[in-house]
Amino acid sequence: MPKDHGIGASSKRREDVRFLTGEGNYTDDINIAGQTYVHFLRSDVAHGTITNIDSSAAEAMDGVLRVFTAKDFEAVGGIPCGWQVTDKFGEPMQEPKHPVLAEGKVRYVGDPIAAVVAETPELARDAAEAIVVDIDELPAVVDMKAALTDGATKVHDDLTSNLCYDWGFVEENKAAVDDAIANAAHVTTLELVNNRLVANPMEPRVAIGDYSRGTDDYTLYTTSQNPHVIRLLMGAFVLGIPEHKLRVVAPDVGGGFGTKIFHYAEEAFVTFAAKAVNRPVKWTSSRSEAFISDAHGRDHVTKIELALDKDNNFTALRCETYANMGAYLSTFAPSVPTWLHGTLLAGNYTTPLVYTNVKAVFTNTVPVDAYRGAGRPEATFQLERVVDKAARELGVDPTELRRQNFIKPDQFPYDTPVAVTYDTGNYHATLDKALEMSDYANFDKRVAESKSRGKLRGLGVAHFIEACGIAPSNLVGQLGARAGLYESATVRVNATGSISVLTGSHSHGQGHETTFPQVIAEMIGIDESQIDIVHGDTSKTPMGMGTYGSRSIAVGGSAMVRAAEKVINKAKKIAAHLMEASEADIELADGQFTVAGTDKSVAWGDVTLAAYVPHNYPLEDIEPGLEETAFYDPSNFTYPSGAYFCEVEVDPETGEVDVLGFTAADDFGTVINPMIVEGQVHGGVAQGIGQALLENCSYDDNGQLLSGSYMDYAMPRASDLPSFDVDHSCQTPCTHNPLGVKGCGEAGAIGSPPALVNGVIDALHRGGYPVEHINMPLSPSRVWEAIQSMK
Incomplete structure (x- = not known):
């Protein structure tokens, strides 16, 4: 018979109530007092040298606060790559700088050249259209095999060629594979193409930068699958903002499919520009813009x-x-x-x-x-x-x-x-x-x-x-990952027994607010409605790696289990004290702590209240409160x-x-x-x-x-x-x-x-x-x- 709660139950998605009634809180729903808007002027040619940018007409327009170009970002870093591949010869991949705004050259249709911050989206767009950009167009290289031929136009002049890396795997097998194919009874050969796709999530990307001059704190609201990684990459490698001064918030996210994992130039821009103009700066991608700006x-x-x-x-x-x-x-x-x-x-x-x-x-x-x-x-x-x-x-x-x-x-x-x-x-x-x-x-x-x-x-x-x-992090680090791939969770039990689970995983449609409580409810034996999931805000949740690669339940869920196990172990100590029993004899099931082999029991809520109102409490052994954090790194x-x-x-x-x-x-x-x-x-x-x-x-x-x-x-x-x-x-x-x-x-x-x-x-x-x-x-x-x- 199907289960009606806990692990294995088809519990209805609790988040759908707000999504289906228009009560979701997406990034574009956020508007901050004094907010301005940015429009990016993007290249309409695939390859060329920028010889001049004349923004005087745009700057003179009423309602325009500032026009930004690459020269405004000379002191900041490029958008970083999070994984370095070493080729079959032991050499690191070629890794060109990825500027926030195009420096000297444009390299694809959609490459951002300039950005206008103005009082309204319409003013920003009109002003961007008034910017005159002179580009000496160069031959574009689109076909991959042609890009590697001698004399091919180089996408990046400072690289030796258009080859990022030449990777062989497993290199020690090569000779044996060649021999096996040469001597096989039958060989089937096929040449094929895996076609290029545009992810097209329901919600286009949005980014809002905010800066507090009084505290020197930055906040970025963004459509991201992993806000902590964005904070790390943008803060440390692009804008040089200490992590404790940078908050990244990813509220409800309407689909991602991978395309919202990455740190994009627009996120760095609005964060930088918010301080430069001393007002919040918002960018909302159009669907057409998404085709030429999303990975x-x-x-x-x-x-x-x-x-x-x-x-x-x-x-x-x-x-x-x-x-x-x-x-x-x-x-x-x-x-x-x-x-x-x-x-x-x-x-x-x-x-x-x-x-x-x-x-x-x-x-x-x-x-x-x-x-x-x-x-x-x-x-x-x-x-x-x-x-x-x-x-x-x-x-x-x-x-x-x-x-x-x-x-x-x-x-x-x-x-x-x-x-x-x-x-x-x-x-x-x-x-x-x-x-x-x-x-x-x-x-x-x-x-x-x-x-x-x-x-x-x-x-x-x-x-x-x-x-x-x-996973695990020590292995992927050897393979070139520039970040850990663990996950984190904090299980915070309130005095009355309800629970807030703070997770580094992030939902963009997977139903985390439903499934994660099922796991915790199963472990403790309380109703799923008593469990709240908190995610998507770096100021609230422990450092986590976000959601992609079908990792949420396997890695994020396992971190929750480990944190919940710590909570339960501590709660058993309290229950043992309340019932004057040995901790080893305490069992937890269906929200009740019992002494094995007896009818002695105490409810989950009574134990949690004792943790926060420690009138009868084993203070000599454990401190008050009931909250634990775990970081889980799979093997x-x-x-x-x-x-x-x-x-x-x-x-x-x-x-x-x-x-x-x-x-x-x-x-x-x-x-x-x-x-x-x-x-x-x-x-x-x-x-x-x-x-x-x-x-x-x-x-x-x-x-x-x-x-x-x-x-x-x-x-x-x-x-x-x-x-x-x-x-x-x-x-x-x-x-x-x-x-x-x-x-x-x-x-x-x-x-x-x-x-x-x-x-x-x-x-x-x-x-x-x-x-x-x-x-x-x-x-x-x-x-x-x-x-x-x-x-």
Whole structure:
């Protein structure tokens, strides 16, 4: 019978009450007395030298407080990169300065050149349009391979080339991989593109800077997934503000998908400008501005080769990837195609040898960074596409080829050849569940029915594994991370027994205010309504690393458990004193402390009151109060996995793809709130289908963004999606965190693109069109052209 509270219950999201009634408090809802507004003048050319900026007309306009250019920021640092990658030769990556406003050159369409602070947004915009900027346009480099040729235009004149790094992993495997592929019974090769995407969260970015001249304190309100990291990066490395003088607040955030992890120039600008004009400064991005100022995602070009022996066992995998960094290094950009990508190339399989080479390239485009899944979708897409192609070349069932090469349940913990150890998993169970849910056995009947209507039906299969809760800090530090990746929590018990949990994690739609109380309520045995979650304000919460990479429950939740355990241990001491019993005999369940084997008990609320009104209290042993803090640094990643089936129908006359059904059988370890988990999978699958079918960020040869608005960038709509069939009953709990959880936020976006593309290719083959690959998005024109090429 389903639980009605605590861990495993589908408790309704308490935050939805304010969201659905218009009572949310988003950054753009915040307005401060005396507030001014900034408009950024952005480059309309992708590459060029700034020869002159004439802002005199703008400065003379009524209501304009000040016009800022790069010269105003000569004394501050550039926007820092949070991860340094060392290449295969032992050399650090090339790391150009990323100025707040363009210095000397513009390097992509959208690069901010000047900023106008004025009394109203309209005045700021009008004044920005009055600024005259002279730019000597230079050739733009957009294509990654062309960017690395001899004589290519350099994005940064002070670098040796456009190559950020040339990374090999695992380098010691290279010779063995090359030999295995040269001598394999069969080798499947595939060249593919992981298309560039724009995250497009519901809420565009907003930043408000405020400065108190009386106290010399700064406050930044911003749409961020990790306010503490913004405070650290901006305070220490850009503006030189001591952390105790800088408060960063991220209130309700309307979606992020990775794009709100990073520290952006606009945040540094409004904080700096607030002091310069001695008034609050607000910036609200327009949707069109977001297309050219928010970090983009994906954008990999890959060649992958899979070697098999005569019995169809995988023997080696080799891939070469070009990864676009854009014009500058965004906060975590270097880690995405390396440590978040290369370490997942083993997938669910026992392939003994894996080698990958990644060339990260600077181009005259918007910077690229983590987007939902961050490296894991890219690895899964290339791996699951090449496995599917191998099955077709060998004439075997794609599900059986996968099953044959799966890591078996009795092989865990499993050391992969790409330097990570999977602690638990059961890939056979999720495959069997997906086969059952999708009615795989009767698929041929559905193929015949589609054929009777002149349509081609296909079924795509994909399996995935992802690494969540990036850790531990001492390891990621060796890999180039410039921050710790722990999480923190303070459990503050009030005198009457209610609890405030202060967490370094931050919600941008995941339901933390619902799920986190479920965990604490389960531990203590009180009602979830008695527990409040405080997050998003660096002045209130302990130093934390924020929310991304499906880390909130695995890392943030584990920190809460550790802090709650400290609270409970102290509370047991108080209860033992109140009942004149031994602490070792005290048990806590259902909100009651009892002496084991007796009917003696005392309520949770009585113990908490005693902690704050210590009239009868063991003062000689412990101090009053009931509040504890814990920092949790995981010993390993967590490894969610799943089997995804996508059933499609293709119209051979038009190339239109109709997604008829989607099955997701996931292993997320322990599930805290099944309803929220299901919603996370739904959202991820929708985004993955969007990438596979519709979304594409496209530049022309001059670096102009051709898909810079919703007129040209196609987002998935309800009519593009089927009802999803989701299951998470195949649970193998994580062995190294106290909750056994693994993370669920990115799974859908990881497994769905290859499942859909595999389904379309399957449909075409069944219809007599032996197309081997179509690059995403699978628009009707691309599919139609592929069909025509086979006639």
